Amino acid sequence: MKEGSGRLALLLSGRGSNLGAFLRAQQAGELRGSVEVVISNRPEAAGLRIAQDAGIATAVVDHTLYESREAFDQVLAEKVAQFKPDVIVLAGFMRILTTHFVNRFRGQLINIHPSLLPKYRGLNTHQRALDAGEHESGATVHFVTPGLDEGPGILQTPVPIEQGDTAATLASRVLPFEHKLYPYAANLVLTGQVSLKAQGVVWGDEILPAGGRLWRPN
Numbered sequence: 001m002k003e004g005s006g007r008l009a010l011l012l013s014g015r016g017s018n019l020g021a022f023l024r025a026q027q028a029g030e031l032r033g034s035v036e037v038v039i040s041n042r043p044e045a046a047g048l049r050i051a052q053d054a055g056i057a058t059a060v061v062d063h064t065l066y067e068s069r070e071a072f073d074q075v076l077a078e079k080v081a082q083f084k085p086d087v088i089v090l091a092g093f094m095r096i097l098t099t100h101f102v103n104r105f106r107g108q109l110i111n112i113h114p115s116l117l118p119k120y121r122g123l124n125t126h127q128r129a130l131d132a133g134e135h136e137s138g139a140t141v142h143f144v145t146p147g148l149d150e151g152p153g154i155l156q157t158p159v160p161i162e163q164g165d166t167a168a169t170l171a172s173r174v175l176p177f178e179h180k181l182y183p184y185a186a187n188l189v190l191t192g193q194v195s196l197k198a199q200g201v202v203w204g205d206e207i208l209p210a211g212g213r214l215w216r217p218n
Contacts, residue, residue: 006033006190009085011076011093012040016047018091018112021179022186023054031183032190037083039076041095057083063095073101080105087189089182090144099146107196109144110189112182114174116156117142117211121149126174127167136160137170139178140211141185143196152201153212154194155185180217 008031010019019038025031038051041063048058059079066072072095080088090111102109115125117140129137140156142149159174188194194203201208 006086007036007084008033008087008089008186008190009080009083010035010038010047010051010089010091011080012038012045012047012091013042013094014045014047014092016045016050016091017175018089018179018182019047019050022089022091022183023050024179025183030187032187033086036085037080039079041072041076041093047091069096069098070100073098077101077104087186089186091182096148097144102144102146106145107143108189110141110154110186111144111149111151112139112141112178112185113149114139114171114178116140116158117149117153124167126170130161130165130167130170134161137174139174139181141182142212143201152196152210153208154188154201155181155212155215157181157215157217177217181215184215184217 012019022031022035026034035056037057037059038047039059039061040048041061043060043062051058061076061079063072088105088109116138120128126137136158138156138158140153142153143151145151157177159177161170194201199207201212
């Protein structure tokens, strides 16, 4: 694709804070593409209104209307495919996707996780980091593979843990880094600088480590 011509689909379930970060990057000319559609599994998701106010197409595939994950994912996959996205961004999408869905869009699906993967996959990441006596937490953008939070990393940014931190205060300090990290990492996929290969994430001639390359915002 030509630089700046990429198409993104964002999947979300809630407030849309990552969507807001992508829209700000797009409006500033920093995103090498455009958000074409926002899809939610929850009709009441606040992120849908953000997208509508920005003039972006929205769609709802309500997971409660389907008897199985497979049935839901099949409909979701067809809805996503209608918009022909180059990159699919999981932006607070609170559903575990089936292997069939993930494999259909392999190399196009990216997610952000609030830890320095491969540490602390799953939930309650900040509390687990605190309980383990870690000196830093952070966030990782990774390609999505069938295993939960097991996809290889693209970029990750560390955030120091401060004395007296709680899970809530740590999360509040990590979030602004997430909002800078995610669009930047998406650009790398949109422009073809990084890609998912059998051996892992490839950036030029380099195969990245499991957590991806360390990145610190300016």
